[in-house]
Every structure is written in structure tokens, then in C-alpha cells.
Amino acid sequence: MRRLVTLLGATGSIGRSTRDVVAENPDHLRIGVVVGGRDAEGLAQVAIETGASFAALADEAGGPALAQALAGHGIRSGAGRQAVFEAVAMPSDIVVSAISGAAGLEATFAALTPGRVIALANKESLVCAGAAVMARAQAVGARILPLDSEHNALFQVLGSEPISAIRKMTLTASGGPFRTWSAERIAAATPEQALAHPNYAMGAKITIDSAGLMNKGLELIEACFLFGLAPDQLDVLVHPQQIVHGLVTFRDGSVSAGMAVPDMRVAAAHCLGVDGRLDAPAGRFLDLAAVAPLSFEKPDLGRFPALGLAMAALAAGGAMPAILNAANEVAVEAFLAGRIGFPGIAALVETICDASASGRAAPADIDAALAIDHETRKRARLLLSQGRFAVT
Secondary structure, three states: OOEEEEEEOOOOHHHHHHHHHHHHOOOOEEEEEEEEOOOHHHHHHHHHHHOOOEEEEOOHHHHHHHHHHHOOOOOEEEEOHHHHHHHHHOOOOEEEEOOOOHHHHHHHHHHOOOOOEEEEOOOHHHHHHHHHHHHHHHHHOOEEEEOOHHHHHHHHHHOOOOHHHEEEEEEEEOOOOOOOOOHHHHHOOOHHHHOOOOOOOOOHHHHHHHHHOHHHHHHHHHHHHHHOOOHHHEEEEEOOOOOEEEEEEEOOOOEEEEEOOOOHHHHHHHHHHOOOOOOOOHHHOOOHHHHOOOOOEOOOOOOOHHHHHHHHHHHHOOOHHHHHHHHHHHHHHHHHOOOEOHHHHHHHHHHHHHHOOOOOOOOOOHHHHHHHHHHHHHHHHHHHHOOOOEOO
16 A cells, blocks of 8 residues: 655655655655745755645745745645645645654644554654643544654564563663763854764754753653653663664563664654565665674763753653743754854753743643743743843
8 A cells, every 4th residue: 555645844854864765665655745844945846856746834924935936836835834734634644743843743733633643753742742642642543653763763672562561761862963072162162063963964953952962851751751651761871873772671671772773764664664664775774793883871961961951851740841842942043043152052941941830730732832832932032132141
């Protein structure tokens, strides 16, 4: 059976990996709908190349440019929030949710319809509203498959084992470009240096998160909801080679590792294969002798405080993960714009989290999650406007 795919975040790095897998398996997969953010020309090119029937741009202002770029190709298009909802409502078997940040939350939730598979790369959907998203998926009979390489590895390792068999899950982190840097050198890091990820070519926001290990903290929160674990059952190890993506320690003491080359197309192929396996090109297979030795180390929370903040938000529960995420998105945006230094990211997030009421309930639905997000962003931007975290 040829499965129909809706691709949210079609012009990003996950979108490119997904398109590669679809192109390698034309007898099994076809992209019917593509959704992008602001890049009208890029989205039009993707729509034409994949033979999509509909293209939607989240940025309403880019609608005319998208329509013009698609003129003569027989591809319908739209722009703005309602166009994204229209795209998500169109028939599909698999929805790849790869819109970066909290912006992907509404689209991911709307994609949860009976019988669908959601290949989830938008970790913020679970960070901001994990309980609501997972409850909705269960209620309607949608299936969520993790597309993040770490969660996908853990999912595959777990197999048919019950959650009760798990003692601990460990996510690995590359350590980012600053893994061996001193605290003083990290403090003076530029956006260009922070964007130089050693293993993956990703979007700017997730790459900055990776440099400070905030990305791994967000992934811990995501794993908590995906697998139904307690916070103290989750751990992080720094593994520079990024061959082992996740480890599961079972109650009997045995440990199983999920391993693959550091290539997002591996996880994408697993999700798009659903309950079967798709063939990969020869270069995507792991040769352990060629990549040895493999090394592991504990994360340094002194040099990378963002990971500790995320761990604390996970332990606090309630609305705190959503607050952490919103403050972080504003802080990363400010760092990339040169308004704050790299340490200012964690400093702003910590200030916002410390000032937030502990015990505030987790959002019961998407509207509540978006309200928390909006409120937190407003507070974070106010602090930035006061110059408290400005580069000195």
C-alpha cells in the first residue's frame, strides 16, 4: 500500500530528511500536502518537486508570493493559520510534524485524527502540552511515533516490553560545539560559533539549544510523556560520536542500546515505514569498527546550566515545562539577534522560571498551553527590554 504523507515543516532539516526517504521509496510513500513557515519560494519548490497537491504557508503575508511561484503547476495553495488547518485536515495516512518550536503545537494537535500516524519531531508539542496531546491521541485512536533520533532509538529498543520493565532510559547528547570549552570561553561565544554543530545540520533554534544542552532537557520532558516515565527514570549521557542514541536499562539489570549513524533519515525511515522496514542506501548502515572508539561522559551542569533548568522544570511538573520552553524560545531569539550573550539564554530562562508560581496546573488543552506560552513570552520580552541581560 502506498501511504499518503502530509509534511509539516517541509523546508526545514527534518523536512529534507523526510523527502529523501519518500524519494527512495516511491512505491510505498507519496507526499500529498506540504506546509512551511515563511519561505514561500522554498515551499513552492518543495511542492513542485514532490508533486504535492496543496501547499500552505504559515505566514499569511507570503501567500501571494507562494501562489505566484506555483502558478501553472496545478498545485493549490493558501497562507495563514486557517490554511495550515486546511492542510492538516486533508486526507493522509502519516503526518510528519516537524514545525520548529511552539508554533507547531496547534497543527500537531489538529493532526490527531482517528487512524492516523503522527511522526513527531516537534518536541515542543509534548513539552508545552504533553498530557493533553497524549490524551487526545489515545481518545481518537491516533498513533504517535517519535521522529527525534533519541526517542526513536528508545522506542525501537523498547519494542513490546511493558513500561513496568524499565528501570531507566538514557538519552545521549553530542555535547555540541562547546563540549570541551571552558566556562569563560563559552561566555564569549558568538552565534556563529554556537551554530557550528559537530554532527547535524539543523535549524538555527534547535542548534543553539543543542549548544547549551537545553535541547536535551526538552527531550527529557518529551520522553517523560512519550513513554509514561517518572522524571527520576530519565537520564542524559554526553556521547560525542552520536552512534548510541539511547539506552534502556531494564529491571533485571540488562541494558539495550539503540544505535545508528547520525543521520535523521534513519529515524524518518522507521516512522514512515510504520510497522514495516524500508530499505536504506548502503551509506546509511553502521560500521562499528570504523567509528570506534565510542566514549561517554556525564554532562557538566556547571558549564551547561540550561540542562539543569530543564530537569528542574520536569521535576516541578505542572505548567513549568511550558514556561521554560517559551522563555527559552525568546532567549534564543535574542541571542541570535545579538541582544544577549550565550550565558544570557540560561539566565533569562532561570529568572522567568524562578518568578513563576510553582504548583500551577499543567494546561488541560491547547488553548491553555498557548495562553501560558503567550504570557511567558510577554514577560520575557519585558525583561529583555529593561536591558537586564544585555551584552556587556
